[in-house]
Amino acid sequence: MIRILVNNLKPGMKLAQPVQSESGMVLLPEGTELAFSGIERLNAMGINSVMIEGTKSKSKEEVLEEIEARFKKTENEKNMDMLKRLLIEHINELYK
């Protein structure tokens, strides 16, 4: 989790903490994936910086879950099963 200036935000970054107004009202909840429009709104509201997810490295389980999801569309295509199997072996080896 890192603090990033609103000026440096890029679409796709995820809020690690909710953005609140001065009165404590939640403007954007934790976990919001920022789009161009969201970043512009933060700017318009005069917010200077927000906490963004990232920097923490992923656990092996997370990495394997993501691989499952990524291969979903094409794992039945030729050679993709092999690529997936070898990649999973590689990840298991990496996290030993």
Place this chain on the structure above:
Amino acid sequence: MKFDIKTLQAEIGKIDTIPTIPAIFKKMLAILENPKTSLSEISNFISNDPVLTSRVLKMVNSAVYGFPGRISSINQALLLLGLNAVRGLLLGISVFEAMQKTMLGLWDHALGTAIAGRIFATKKNLAEPDDVFVAALLHDIGKVILSLKFPADYQNVIQKVKEENLFIFEAEIEIFGITHADAGAWIAQKWNFPRNLIEAIEYHHRPELSKNVPMNTAVVHLADIFTRARGHGFAGDNFIPAINLHAWDRLNFSESDIREIFVQMEDSLQASESFSFSDE
């Protein structure tokens, strides 16, 4: 809504420069597209621009490129890498900001693909691994171009990808009637990139169509897939395209080759994670 292809091509053809580095980029293209440009001309051109100089040196001295800490001048870089490699490298590093702005993770995807491409090329003993590196670095330039020229429509592409779980090229076809590979090839033609580079960009999703550089194109195609499979960077969608069988047969990797490739990629990708020009 679909665009008329002719109009689209004309609009893209008007792009003379990438906005983040306009002046130098235009001048650089003029120098790069002239086949008679000499080694010393190009060396002077780079050396006269501190930003370009520092980027070339940073890139060639990084673990990514393979001469860690050994190259201290542009002349030395040109001698070690050769004119063509430095030409391509210049094109690649010029689009860094534009990639960063287009989508979070696109530069990492491009650099990851370039790294994987070089590993494949070396494994296959290809004559020009640097050409492969550059083609891989620039293979998604069309995404930059489409989103520069049609930001709102490209935002719709991204949205569609998310909502309908599409590949990015599927959403591009639905919105534009063309893909980033087409847009990339048009701009590469317009900017007089070398024919071989245009072909690798144009056919990285259909490598069987590459006539002049089928091997390089096959490498870029597979390097793209391996980089996505490993989850390095973000290319606009969260799925891995199917391996093209022509490309697969052409490279003919064994299971043990693939194991080795994943290990080699891991080292270089980690080195590249901290690699950026934004702290200049």
